[in-house]
Amino acid sequence: MLATEIAADTICPTENTKLIDAVTAFSLYVIQHPTELQTVYVVPLRRALRAAYPCSTIRQ
Numbered sequence: 001m002l003a004t005e006i007a008a009d010t011i012c013p014t015e016n017t018k019l020i021d022a023v024t025a026f027s028l029y030v031i032q033h034p035t036e037l038q039t040v041y042v043v044p045l046r047r048a049l050r051a052a053y054p055c056s057t058i059r060q
Contacts, residue, residue, distance in 0.1 A: 011046070012055035025052035 029048030036044035
């Protein structure tokens with residue numbers, strides 16, 4: 001796996017991110033992508049969190 005693929009699959013919330021922020025990100029994602037709920041919930045959950053909390057650099 002390439003480093004860019006690893007970084008693209010990583011979720012990087014800030015230290016100030018609260019659980020309610022992640023729940024809100026998931027809720028908004030599901031509203032925008034309702035067909036995603038036809039899959040196992042972890043798939044849209046990871047997509048929502050990756051979209052809300054992308055990593056700009058690879059952590060070492």
